[in-house]
């Protein structure tokens with residue numbers, strides 16, 4: 001998703017801004033730009049492509065001045081073009097803005113501004129902010145009044161930073177993240193702490209509906225009524241600055257390999273919150289588990305393990321769907337909201353609906369300073385360190401471990417899980433990936449992959465399909481084993497590959513039968529199992545472990561297979577096309 005950075009200080013701004021944008025690359029983007037102010041003049045450069053590419057072409061970091069703004073754009077309104085890239089100057093060129101989010105009434109505002117003589121160079125909704133600011137500034141000659149008038153007119157979800165020719169910087173936030181980094185002699189305005197963590201770990205999380213003004217002698221945080229707002233300075237965890245690949249070729253590979261350790265650490269810093277959650281669940285009328293993408297797949301597992309091990313019923317609901325059936329949320333229930341970033345707009349919307357129904361919110365997040373962490377009544381930390389690869393890997397297994405820990409508590413510790421031994425068996429999967437790499441070579445020309453699993457292994461089949469799609473762009477689909485004969489069998493022929501998730505549990509023999517039916521139609525079978533079988537054309541051997549933990553271990557070879565197949569297909573495993581790490585728009 002788009003990333004914003006603003007700098008106000010004593011150093012030359014442009015190189016600091018470019019560095020910040022580079023650090024936030026993992027969020028996903030398609031174009032980049034920087035604008036700076038020097039001697040009361042705004043200069044601007046922007047283009048499509050990656051930060052390094054564009055920088056070496058047009059030297060974004062050579063812009064002069066100690067005040068500046070920068071942006072990486074993830075297209076929503078308008079194609080990926082130089083004109084649509086941010087920053088956007090106002091018509092007079094005396095104001096420039098960067099924006100994240102969506103202005104819902106932009107067409108109406110654009111029409112009004114066009115009627116008043118303003119021209120638009122881009123197809124974006126963002127450009128209207130620049131021209132609205134200009135319109136109000138020309139009348140008020142005051143940044144505070146200008147921002148107040150502008151935010152009272154725009155509707156939608158947004159965070160923007162505006163730079164004025166007189167050297168003032170202002171930033172407003174409404175349902176999109178915006179964080180102020182407070183340095184020794186400078187300030188940073190960013191959508192992500194990674195934008196400034198190298199320079200300072202003191203941060204102010206701007207509240208929703210607040211804005212900040214920075215000028216020579218002024219640092220003001222106000223609300224949208226123009227009143228002084230309360231704020232506090234938080235210390236940001238330095239570990240989020242440790243986002244380096246080390247010796248690994250990609251972040252994704254590094255993050256897959258971190259799992260023997262992250263599995264061990266999941267939820268460990270918030271054990272009290274896990275205990276409290278178990279208590280809430282015991283007394284709750286209804287339990288809903290929500291999330292998006294991979295985090296929703298964790299919600300599917302939550303349903304399975306709560307019912308299987310402690311006989312508690314829970315409803316998994318996709319966050320993006322919950323808004324269309326808010327009536328199904330019964331009052332005074334609990335909502336477990338799962339989100340790595342804690343910033344997914346759909347998840348935050350689901351939480352908002354839950355709050356309106358007086359539900360208690362339990363947030364399972366990786367970023368403890370995120371919006372979800374601040375909205376939730378109880379916060380459980382995944383504690384798995386920064387996940388930079390756009391596809392979720394270690395955060396998924398951390399989410400599962402936390403859910404297992406909650407179930408363990410609910411069972412009064414009758415279910416015992418030895419995470420130490422488990423971590424060793426994960427290590428075994430990662431130790432030798434030669435076979436997985438060979439299979440990945442054979443997937444290079446394949447256009448359809450199906451993944452089959454039954455019972456608790458079915459959500460893993462769905463998550464496996466998601467990983468394969470994201471990393472390799474191959475069409476992939478998770479199928480519940482028993483559904484095969486109800487339709488998907490028609491798709492099976494010698495052109496397709498089918499991955500069979502087949503641990504030695506109660507689903508084993510039925511799943512093996514399905515595999516035989518598929519093989520009879522000529523498809524190639526990849527078995528992920530702790531038992532070898534002649535039906536598998538390829539066997540990915542799983543370590544023999546406690547049955548309870550099969551789902552967590554099964555996903556790891558598929559993460560590896562997706563990663564290596566991505567390398568074979570020459571796609572970028574860290575930054576899949578069109579995707580963003582933090583999906584902050586609905």
Ligand code: F6R
Nearest residue numbers: 293294295339340341344391392
């Ligand atoms: C899948 C993936 C996405 C995210 C989804 C939710 O690999 O990365 O599907 O899982 O966008 O993100 P969070 O967990 O940050 O809410």
